[in-house]
Amino acid sequence: MQLQSPRDDMDAAMSCNTCPVADPAICAHLPPSQRIALAALRRTETLRAGETFAWEGADSVVVATIRAGVFKRSLMLADGREQLVGLAFPGDMVGRLFGPVCDHSLTAITDAVLCVFPRAAFERLAGTTPELEHALLVQALADLSRAQRQMLMLARLSAPQRVATFLLELAERSRPDAAGRIAIPLSRQQLGDLLGLSIETVSRKLRDFERSGHIALPDYRSLVVRDGPGLAALAAA
Amino acid sequence: MQLQSPRDDMDAAMSCNTCPVADPAICAHLPPSQRIALAALRRTETLRAGETFAWEGADSVVVATIRAGVFKRSLMLADGREQLVGLAFPGDMVGRLFGPVCDHSLTAITDAVLCVFPRAAFERLAGTTPELEHALLVQALADLSRAQRQMLMLARLSAPQRVATFLLELAERSRPDAAGRIAIPLSRQQLGDLLGLSIETVSRKLRDFERSGHIALPDYRSLVVRDGPGLAALAAA
């Protein structure tokens, strides 16, 4: 019921044998010979929600593309507080390329399936496959752009603005079900870590929006946007 | 006196005719034929401190490499508040590649010299020059990594921690002069915009560090680190 039925997604991903890397954006540009080369390198790995694929500061020995599931990219402070620096969805490339150490941790927040490649081998392949490197560059630039907007949000927006902004982005990216409900793929804690807020503040602001009629929260992992324009107004100022 | 004498830098950059793009990291990997192709595309442009090279939201028609000077990358809020999302130094590539609109503004904060290329032509060249695209990818990944640490800072660190972190990074990147002084390339306002703090808070925290003996501020554009380890302790917690 909650989320988009991860089991089905996982089965679909596992049974897909046509494309060696899950990302259509990458795969579409590969000549057949390179697809085969990629396929020969890969290893499929499944993770349960909560399991970590890579640790910040650890040696970067493998990279992967996501076939199914959602990952959080995070950094930790010495005192244990965590900050999410991004999310990764099916099709995204994860892991540190062209660098010896991982610059952030990667943790599955739903059950997930990955195509894992040894980093060195993948880098060699990229070096001889301009289409692949181009796709990686385009993705990195898009990530960079997103990271910059996130910086603006973290540095300048108030708590309600941050929550409203997140809800709007989520709504834009998700297809609502028949009842107009959207799955919230994060716990309150993760939401706080993403928005740079305490868990209590997240909870309160969601409640405020519900009381003011902008949204409904049928359960704490679901969302219905009742007044998009109103929410957008809150997000902007 | 303040900064590293931008005039000299500019003259040096202007008289450099051997390398079509200022970035050694890019240029070193280019075969001679491609260097010539790049050179044919380029146009040299000089900007005075405060002039803007690209506006957030504007069509992306040109890209450039920095030969001399420092640029700020910034985003603006509707209410006029600004957030710096990064700095760009000589050798860095600026401007939006592979996208129709600029995702942030670029403003010279010192006098500067650029090698400007039409975006479309540069992209075509990149498409046929794997070494160039590889260099761009490596740079984008490094930028991304830096952006992520910046996110952590903006979301989680206290004002004194942010200021201390910045001072340490600056000290690490700069060569002090004979008197141990380091040039601060930003105004208080820009410092605030970078660290997500008000100008008053920046001023106060710098003063606090001076009074506590961690640093000295001979003038408001110069810095002497008196107690690096102590400053590092403040930055961490």
Next chain:
DNA sequence: CGTGCGGTTGATCCGAGTCAAGCCAAGTGG
């Protein structure tokens, strides 16, 4: 049944933003 976990709610506190003066050095014009 307890127990633990995720979430909510309330009370309190403090850090940093805001507002308002004031300082100082560099113009600028009479």
Next chain:
DNA sequence: CCACTTGGCTTGACTCGGATCAACCGCACG
């Protein structure tokens, strides 16, 4: 040469948003 302005910076007083601390709720699970 001096009065006046201007812009970047500092300092102080006050305010308030969001963190923190602490209960408490409801549900799943052993």
